[in-house]
Amino acid sequence: MMSIAQIADQGYNNINKMLLRANELAVQSTNKIYKDADRIALNNEIQNIIDEIDNIATGIGFNNTSLINSSIKQIN
Numbered sequence: 900m901m902s903i904a905q906i907a908d909q910g911y912n913n914i915n916k917m918l919l920r921a922n923e924l925a926v927q928s929t930n931k932i933y934k935d936a937d938r939i940a941l942n943n944e945i946q947n948i949i950d951e952i953d954n955i956a957t958g959i960g961f962n963n964t965s966l967i968n969s970s971i972k973q974i975n
Contacts, residue, residue: 910959910967914952921948 927933928941956967 906959907967910955913955914967917948917952917955921945924948 924941924945928938933941959967
């Protein structure tokens with residue numbers, strides 16, 4: 900069970916880092932020095948981050964059960 904918890908914890912840590920990066924990009928995009936093309940590039944990076952978060956949420960699993968994106972409350 901300890902290894903399952905460690906795997907899930909690492910997934911949550913990775914998601915947290917990605918959300919922090921997405922927040923940085925969102926704040927950065929409000930800066931007046933960026934042009935529309937720059938904001939599009941920032942938005943594309945945010946979309947890639949969202950896709951990767953989805954991959955982590957569905958990809959981290961144990962015994963064919965997702966540890967992050969699952970409705971199962973107990974692992975036997």
